[in-house]
Structures are given as structure tokens and as C-alpha cells.
Amino acid sequence: MAAFANAADNSATTATATAATAASAATAKAGAPISGIDTQYIDASVRPQDDFFAHVNGKWLKDTEIPADKSSWGTFAKLRDDTTPQLKAIIEAAQADKSAKTGTETQKIGDLYASFMDEARRDALGVKPLGGELRKIRALKDKKGLPNLVAHLSKIGVSTPYGIYVAQDMRESTQHTTYISQSGLGMPDRDYYLKMDDAKLAEIRAKYQVHVEKILALAGEKNAAAQAKAIVDFETELAKVQWTRVENRDPVKRYNKMTLAELSKLAPGYDWKAAAAAAGVGNKLDTIIVNQPSYFAGLNEVLAKTDLATLKSYFEWQLLREYAPYLSTAFKDENFAFYGTALTGTTEQEPTWKRGVATVEGALGEALGKLYVAQHFPPERKARMEELVKNLVHAYGQSIDNLEWMSPTTKKEARAKLAKFTPKIGYPDKWRDYSKLAIKRDDLVGNLMRASTFQYNYRIEKLGKPVDRTEWGMTPQTVNAYYRSTMNEIVFPAAILQPPFFDMRADDAVNYGAIGAVIGHEIGHGFDDKGSQSDGDGNLRDWWTAEDRAAFKARTDKLVKQFASYSPLPGYNLNGELTLGENIGDNAGLSIAYKAYKLSLNGKPAPVIDGLTGDQRFFMGWGQVWRIKMRDQQMVNQVKNGPHSPGQYRANGAVANMPEFYEAFGVKPGDKMYRAPEERVLVW
Structure with missing residues (x-):
């Protein structure tokens, strides 16, 4: 074990950092695995026993400036930034391909990018591309026309007070069904409208109303100030009746099956039959899942007391808000001034080409992805990942078997669910068909509206078809990964399977601590407070005994308390309930990844590389994955709206619960990372 495994002061840590630097040359010889740890970023002045995140990443934190066009900067953002030029090269090759025939994916990729990059044309057109849509809104004669207008705007990607969509039935995952959910705010969350005692949110509220006014004025509205106030007042009324983010995390409470007649009784002032027909689901609709029943009762009252002129102004604003980044420079800059600078602290917009790449990704994501994996995702990377996933699933099964707090009855159900997990790695086996999407080189806004309508119809047309x-x-x-409960699947796109998450050259320790813990995290979502309410077939079903569910909740309540104690900014503590699912994922993922790493050694001792033991490299792999710096405005945004804890708390919060971390780094009572055994939380 390396020196700082039992270190009690800075000198021991310094010695280890020096040893790591000296050892790197020895481990760099041909064929020898590297540690995969960015030892140049280790801050020897910070003891791992006091702040593990700062120890692993301290020099990076001190020396790195957040780029002017970013609200935060870290491993995820850098990997995305490294991937973007690769996508740009693919797109520009498509744009330059003179032989690409109309209707091919090459033509569509190239022409969509070209339409975005033509800033001179956008400046010449101003708000004209939205002229037809603005006339439709302004022509609204009475509230009876709202269902048709809402459906039309939803199809072209505009936010409205509710959204109708088709997805798997959460209680019958082999079928699709129709859902309806709250929507329609221009700021990120209801708290931005309702928290009157928060000075930062009050400042954003004031800036938001000014921003709405400026956008309306750019569109030619002569009474923009009065309209802006009416719009913000209307959105505030919506916010008052919306469910909180914590409430929306409960899948059982969100599953409320109703007939249209029952929905009409809940909200009698609105023509829900017309709404369903306009949305494209009316002729197939027996029932609809209402996510937030009390919201729709409240919406009914809000719409009844709001005058038609205000509603028209609101829909006009939402249209302009959605498309402002794709209009003239004046619209684009004003949009960024609020949604970039005021909300996240970002001082410069990304270069036009980066925003162009993002636009192509948004509309033609899998067409671009098909070309990306052909050039940048070698088959051996997928094969190595498949092996890691198998080991993680095996370790998870062993962990379930050994849980002292869970009964054999519930263990059997948990094992059955684990056996039905479907891993997807790299890219889909079947690619999306974009043949019905028309893209024109000189029609950016039209392209985006058609792309949104294409995506809308793609989802609606699933109704009545097999999953x-x-x-x-x-x-x-x-650069991400996910778990989907209705599919009971874990998905790892190609772009995340790169250093520091996954390094083909590295010893297994860092890969298990990094991508292994990510895999474990996603498996963990199947057994977090939400995912554990679904079974192996993806159906909402209570498969727990009452005693086991209570024991589970006792553990997760400790996680809520632990993370609620973290305060990244004065007056802003993390919301332990909002972040609970992700924190359970981290807690389980890191623990299971450690078990899988030990299994991978087959009883052999781990090598010491760069002066670090296998266990130390495992935990440091985890610590460097969450390397991040964030602007204060974005931190407020993250704390208020994000289901994930900020990076430093993900790094430190998870390891502080693992006995193996204490052993690897010699953490003792009195150290700042120390948590008494009875305070530590191990869920899975």
C-alpha cells in the first residue's frame, strides 16, 4: 500500500505525489498498463482524508479558467468539446459533397448546417420566418380555438401550458399510451416565480420581464412593456398550480389514468376532446394518463380568468423564445443575454459553428451518429465494455444476495429484475429513418419546424403499435448514459467511452472506478427510490415486502440528510430529496464497481502503478470523473433544478460512505472526510 494510504499529514501525501511522478516513467514502457490517473492534477497540499475531490483535482481547479462560452467546465464538458470538432468535420464533408442527392441523409446534414451558418440571410430576414405563425396566434378569435393552437405550437416545438405525448404505458410496458403533463414556463422552474425571499431569483425574475419585453419589441409589438408584465403574471399563475420537481419524481403519483370524460370533469372549462383530436391521438384514445391532476384543475381556473389578449401575447412570446436563437443577430443576442448570461453566468456565446453542429444534432442526431461511430468508435472498445457490464451485473447480483437488511422474498424479485436488464453499448442496432424529413438549404426556421413536427409525429404514430x-x-x-425503467435498460453511448471515463490503455482499476461506477450507477437507477417501483418487465409494480421497503427508506433517508447538509453557496443547500435518485445511483454504483473490480483480479494482487495501489487508483478514477468548476449563476441553477448533485459532492459524498475508501487512504476520526460508521450509508 502506498504511503498516503495511512498518511496522517501533508508530508506523507507529498511523498506519494512525488513517487507517482517518478514512477510514471517506469510504467510507460511498451506494453505496460498506465494508471489512467491524471497525477499532474493532484494537489499534495490537500489531504485526501480531508477533501478527496480537491486532493485529486486541486491543481486543475487552481489553474483552470472556465471558458467564456461555458457556464461550467469539467470532464463532461471537455469531452463534449473534444467530440464537437469531429462532428464538424463530418458535417462539413456532407456540406461539401456535390454528389449528394436530394433526400439523402448527406444532403440533409449538409444543407441544415448551411442554413444555420448563413447569418447574413438570417439578419436580412429578421422576424419574417415567423410571420405565418405570428399571424395564426394573432388571429385567435376566442378561447375555443386554444386546443388547435396549442396542438399546432406543440408540433413545431413551442412550449405551451400542457403537453400531450405518447410513451410506453408505465403499468403495461408492452403497449404505448397517451400522457398529458404540465408545461409552459419560460424560466427553468416554478421557484423562479414564487420564491420571494431569494434575492438571486428575484434579480432573475426582474431581468426575465425586461427580456420578454425586449424580444416582443424586436418582433414589432408596440405595447411590449405591458404585454411582458401580463405574460410574466400569467406564467406566475401557472407556476402556482404546478407540481414541484420533487413531487414529479414519484411515478405512482404521476400515473393517473382517466377517460376524456373524467379529464373534462376535472377541468370542465376546456375542450379536451378537441385537444386530443388536434394532438393526433383522438381517434385512438380510450384513456389518458394525467401526470398532475391538481395542475389541470388549477389550469382550468387560470385559463378562465385570463383574458384572450394576454393568452395571445403569451403564445407569441413562447414562439419567439423558441426560435430567437435562429433569427437575426438582435434576437440571438438578446436570447443569450438572458438564457446564457443572466441564468448561467456565461459571458460569450459559443462560436457559430458549434451552435450549428448542435442544431444538426438536434434534428438529425442518429444520421450524424451513424457517421460518427463509423469513424471514431473502434469495435474493441465495445467488446471491452461488454465485459465490464457483465462483471458489474454479476457483482450486483452477489451484492443483492448478501444484503443483510433485505428478505429472501424481495431478494428473489430483485434478482429477477437484474436478470432482465438490457445493456446497450455504443450505438443502436437499427438507425432512425429520416426519409420523411425535408431539409432545405435556404430555410433554417422551416427546417427546424419540420424537424420538430417530424419528431412529434414519430412519437404520436407509436400509439397502437408494438414497442x-x-x-x-x-x-x-x-457524452452521457441513462437507465430507462419501462425498458429496464442501461445505455452507454459511444462518446462517453473515452478517457477519463474509459481508457483502453489503462489498468482496470481506474476503468472500474470511472466507467465501471457509471455502469453501476445506471444499474442502480433500476433500484433507486423511483426505479425500484418497477419490475424487470418495466411495469410499475410493488414487488417489495412492507418491511423491506421500510428498511430501504431508512437508508435512503440518511442519504437525503447527508446531501442536504452540503452547501455549495451561502444560503443554497442541496435538495436531498430532488437529488436522491442520482445519489442512490452513485452510492450503489461505486460500491458495486468496487466489488466488480475485485472480482476482475481473480484473487491476484493489484499492481502498484505510479506509486498508487489498485484501491487508491479505483477511488481516484471516480474522483477525477467529477472534476468540474461552475459559475455561481449556474450553481444556483443546478441546485434549484438539477437532479444531480454538483461534482465535488458526488465525488466526496459517495466515497465517504465506503469502508474500503477509509482503508485505502487511512481515514481516521478527526479527518474532515470521516463519517462515523453509524452515519455511513450503503444501500446496495
């Missing part, structure tokens, strides 16, 4: 279990919810070039 396609080959489908992906992320593109291969996305």
Missing part, C-alpha cells in the same frame, strides 16, 4: 425495444433515447455522440 420497439431496439430504440435509443440518446445519440451515439452524446
Whole structure:
């Protein structure tokens, strides 16, 4: 074991950092695995026993500036930034391909990007591309026309007070059904409208109303100030009746099956039959899942007391808000001034080409992804990942078997669910068909409206059809991963399977601590406070004994308390209930990844590389994955709206619960990372 495993002061840590630097040359010889740890970022002045995150990443934190066009900067953002030029090269090759025939994916990729990059044309057009849509809104004669207008705006990607969509039935996952959910705010969350005692949110509220006024004025509205106030007042009324983010995390409470007649009784002032027909589901609709019943009762009252002129102004604003980034420079800059600078603290917009790449990804994601994986995702990376996943699932099964707090009855059900997990790695087996999407080189806004309508119809047309279990919810070039309960699947796109998450050259320790813990995290979502309410077939079903569920809740309540004690900014503590699912994922994922790492050694001792033991490299792999710096405005945004804890708390919060971390780094009472055994939380 390396020196700082039992270190009690800075000198021991310094010695280890020096040893790591000296050892790197020895481990770099041909064929020898590398540690995969960015030892140049270790801050020897911070003891791992006091702040593990700062120890692993301290020099990076001190020396790194957040780029002007970013609200935060870290491993995820850098990997996305490294991937973007690769996508740009693919897109520009498509744009330059003179042989690409109309209707091919090459033509569509190239022409969509070209339409975005033509800023001179956008400046010449101003708000004209939205002229037809603005006239439709302004022509609204009475509230009876609202269902048709809402459906139309929803199809072209505009936010409205409710959204109708088709997805798997959460209680019968082999079928699709129709859902309806709250929507329609221009700021990120109801708290931005309602928290009157929060000075930062009050400042954003004031800036938001000014921003709405400026956008309306750019669109030619002569009474923009009065309209802006009416719009913000209307959105505030919506916010008052909306469910909180914590309430929306409960899948059982959100599952309220009703007939249209029952929905009409709940909210009698609105023509829900017309709404369903306009949304494209009316002729197939027997029942609808109402996510937030009390919201729709409240919405009924809000709409009844709001005058038609205000509603028209609101829909006009929402249209302009959605498309402002794709209009003239004046619209684009004003949109960024609020949604970039005021909300997240970002001082510069990304270069036009980066925003162009993001636009192509948004509309033609899998068409671009198909080309990306062909060039940048070698088959051996997928094979190595498949092995890691098998080991993680095996370790998870062993962990379930050994849980002292869970009964054999519930263990049997948990094991059955684990056996039905479907891993998807790299890219889909079947690619999305974009043949029905028309893209024109000189029609950016039209392209985006057609793309949104294409995506809307793609989902609506699923109603009455078999569930396609080959489908992906992320593109291969996305630096992320996910678990979907109705599919009971864990999905790892190609782009995240790169250092520091996954390094083909590295010893297994860092890979298990990094991508292994990510895999474990996603498996963990199947057994977090939400996912554990669904079974192996993806159906909401209570498969727990009452005693086991109570024991589970006792453990997760400790996690709520632990993370609620963290305060990244004065007056802003983390919301332990909002972040609970992700914190359970981290807690389980890291613990299971450690078990899988030990299994991978087959009883052999781990090598010491760069002066670090296998266990130390495992935990440091985890610590460096969450390397991040965040602007204060974005931190407020993250704390208020994000289901994930900020990176430093994910790094430190998870390891502080693991006995193996204490052993690896010699953490003792009195150290700042120390938590008494009775305070530590191990869920799975």
C-alpha cells in the first residue's frame, strides 16, 4: 500500500505525489498498463482524508479558467468539446459533397448546417420566418380555438401550458399510451416565480420581464412593456398550480389514468376532446394518463380568468423564445443575454459553428451518429465494455444476495429484475429513418419546424403499435448514459467511452472506478427510490415486502440528510430529496464497481502503478470523473433544478460512505472526510 494510504499529514501525501511522478516513467514502457490517473492534477497540499475531490483535482481547479462560452467546465464538458470538432468535420464533408442527392441523409446534414451558418440571410430576414405563425396566434378569435393552437405550437416545438405525448404505458410496458403533463414556463422552474425571499431569483425574475419585453419589441409589438408584465403574471399563475420537481419524481403519483370524460370533469372549462383530436391521438384514445391532476384543475381556473389578449401575447412570446436563437443577430443576442448570461453566468456565446453542429444534432442526431461511430468508435472498445457490464451485473447480483437488511422474498424479485436488464453499448442496432424529413438549404426556421413536427409525429404514430425495444433515447455522440425503467435498460453511448471515463490503455482499476461506477450507477437507477417501483418487465409494480421497503427508506433517508447538509453557496443547500435518485445511483454504483473490480483480479494482487495501489487508483478514477468548476449563476441553477448533485459532492459524498475508501487512504476520526460508521450509508 502506498504511503498516503495511512498518511496522517501533508508530508506523507507529498511523498506519494512525488513517487507517482517518478514512477510514471517506469510504467510507460511498451506494453505496460498506465494508471489512467491524471497525477499532474493532484494537489499534495490537500489531504485526501480531508477533501478527496480537491486532493485529486486541486491543481486543475487552481489553474483552470472556465471558458467564456461555458457556464461550467469539467470532464463532461471537455469531452463534449473534444467530440464537437469531429462532428464538424463530418458535417462539413456532407456540406461539401456535390454528389449528394436530394433526400439523402448527406444532403440533409449538409444543407441544415448551411442554413444555420448563413447569418447574413438570417439578419436580412429578421422576424419574417415567423410571420405565418405570428399571424395564426394573432388571429385567435376566442378561447375555443386554444386546443388547435396549442396542438399546432406543440408540433413545431413551442412550449405551451400542457403537453400531450405518447410513451410506453408505465403499468403495461408492452403497449404505448397517451400522457398529458404540465408545461409552459419560460424560466427553468416554478421557484423562479414564487420564491420571494431569494434575492438571486428575484434579480432573475426582474431581468426575465425586461427580456420578454425586449424580444416582443424586436418582433414589432408596440405595447411590449405591458404585454411582458401580463405574460410574466400569467406564467406566475401557472407556476402556482404546478407540481414541484420533487413531487414529479414519484411515478405512482404521476400515473393517473382517466377517460376524456373524467379529464373534462376535472377541468370542465376546456375542450379536451378537441385537444386530443388536434394532438393526433383522438381517434385512438380510450384513456389518458394525467401526470398532475391538481395542475389541470388549477389550469382550468387560470385559463378562465385570463383574458384572450394576454393568452395571445403569451403564445407569441413562447414562439419567439423558441426560435430567437435562429433569427437575426438582435434576437440571438438578446436570447443569450438572458438564457446564457443572466441564468448561467456565461459571458460569450459559443462560436457559430458549434451552435450549428448542435442544431444538426438536434434534428438529425442518429444520421450524424451513424457517421460518427463509423469513424471514431473502434469495435474493441465495445467488446471491452461488454465485459465490464457483465462483471458489474454479476457483482450486483452477489451484492443483492448478501444484503443483510433485505428478505429472501424481495431478494428473489430483485434478482429477477437484474436478470432482465438490457445493456446497450455504443450505438443502436437499427438507425432512425429520416426519409420523411425535408431539409432545405435556404430555410433554417422551416427546417427546424419540420424537424420538430417530424419528431412529434414519430412519437404520436407509436400509439397502437408494438414497442420497439431496439430504440435509443440518446445519440451515439452524446457524452452521457441513462437507465430507462419501462425498458429496464442501461445505455452507454459511444462518446462517453473515452478517457477519463474509459481508457483502453489503462489498468482496470481506474476503468472500474470511472466507467465501471457509471455502469453501476445506471444499474442502480433500476433500484433507486423511483426505479425500484418497477419490475424487470418495466411495469410499475410493488414487488417489495412492507418491511423491506421500510428498511430501504431508512437508508435512503440518511442519504437525503447527508446531501442536504452540503452547501455549495451561502444560503443554497442541496435538495436531498430532488437529488436522491442520482445519489442512490452513485452510492450503489461505486460500491458495486468496487466489488466488480475485485472480482476482475481473480484473487491476484493489484499492481502498484505510479506509486498508487489498485484501491487508491479505483477511488481516484471516480474522483477525477467529477472534476468540474461552475459559475455561481449556474450553481444556483443546478441546485434549484438539477437532479444531480454538483461534482465535488458526488465525488466526496459517495466515497465517504465506503469502508474500503477509509482503508485505502487511512481515514481516521478527526479527518474532515470521516463519517462515523453509524452515519455511513450503503444501500446496495
